Amino acid sequence: MRDDEKPNLRRLPLFREMMTPTFDSLMQIAYSQSFPAQLELIRQGEYADFLHVIIEGSVELHASWNGRDTVMGIVHPVSTFILAACVYDEPYLMSARTLERSQIVLIPVADVRVALRRDSDFAMAAMRELAGGYRAFVRQAKNLKLRNSLERLAAYILHQSCRSGDAATIVLPVEKRHLASHLGMTPENLSRSMKALQGHGVVVQGMRVTITDRARLAAIAVPDPLMDGPVIKAPTVLPRRREMPSLARKRG
Amino acid sequence: MRDDEKPNLRRLPLFREMMTPTFDSLMQIAYSQSFPAQLELIRQGEYADFLHVIIEGSVELHASWNGRDTVMGIVHPVSTFILAACVYDEPYLMSARTLERSQIVLIPVADVRVALRRDSDFAMAAMRELAGGYRAFVRQAKNLKLRNSLERLAAYILHQSCRSGDAATIVLPVEKRHLASHLGMTPENLSRSMKALQGHGVVVQGMRVTITDRARLAAIAVPDPLMDGPVIKAPTVLPRRREMPSLARKRG
């Protein structure tokens, strides 16, 4: 892997506090690879070979069953995914696919496990990462069970805005088809919900969504840190992360 | 806490492999307490004081938002809950309430954190526990997004049967009201779904559910280890765990 990628990894919560020798040994074995868009990186049911770290691009986690398919989450740089399957040594519960050309660092799970045993700071960080992932999915389950689709969409828009430093205008980071599946609805329903939100504090033009009346939107979404995640606003200017669209698939 | 409770704790995956001194020091500080039915042990939004270990009884994890409420999970002995909030030092995402009189061991989070730092075997076990919890919620989200309510119920019945060593007859472990909320539906809908399953390989009489035609039921549920959990059958005779009903609340 390229040397200029290492500092980015080193800054990650997962790697930030680990000992330098452990980090360096992992980096020696790790390799970075570029994948084209629409490539299936991981298939659910298979076993973990590598811990994945996305450096550039975007990856969609999805799951399928009985011919249906749904988007479970979308991963943006810089972050890791499928840590749980690495730790647990059980099959992946989700598949992963690139949405656009993506740069990904692969670290063999065997080496990750050795590092976890050797470096307790790394183990603690991994634990925190897993706890965070756990909480994210608890939130997702709450979101699905407690809100209807209009409320989920409203909350999503507010959340995206919040992540961009309360920007009035956001650009959807993925195709609407994927967003719909992510939010647990059909593309048709998303389209209608978008229209329904117009006249409730939102203007939509293509991928661009503008909040004209935050209070009215919030009245529908009823944001809650216990469901939408802690209110950690990005600096008003976003960190280097592409908030631009791409390509992808759908839900059942 | 009573000495005769310690071996039960020691057998838990979370505590099994930790060093004896660490375990003993935790046990000295921990205390065991009996709680009446219907007691709110934990309220979402609060911060973690104690790691909870349920020794006897049953506890329901639920979440509420905007006046609605839903059951997120049900915890049976012997297992721990709210590890994630302990590790992360962020507010609980779920509330917890006893369904029946329950014996619970409380371990102060501060001591748990110290033990995690000191004992890397314990840290590894906690990591595995968290990874397991993470995967459980991924499965729950898949279940909610990919199956409809009839399919969820069918899968639930098969799963319970499987956990009882493929027993033909199971007794619902909680009130139907709670089960309904757990499965993401209303009591009325659960009632109708139960009736719908009769004539598809199931006979229902009160809390007793009998599978008369496993194949037909499976045709509806389409069981999948990636969604319903690994096929770890309990020994044909269940471990000491009460599979009997109790009391509780509901969903929105």
Place this chain on the structure above:
DNA sequence: CGTAGGTTTGACCGCCTTCAAACTTGGTGG
């Protein structure tokens, strides 16, 4: 035996999906 709480049943309604067609949009090649 009576009451309270849980469950079932029925009627109705609304959210959301399905299917189908029209309409954009973006990319490609004449």
Place this chain on the structure above:
DNA sequence: CCACCAAGTTTGAAGGCGGTCAAACCTACG
């Protein structure tokens, strides 16, 4: 540069899954 095609999105109509409300029915318990 424009025409065309493929893919995504929007719109409409119809229907089903599941929710709501209300009443009747059970069941447990005092």
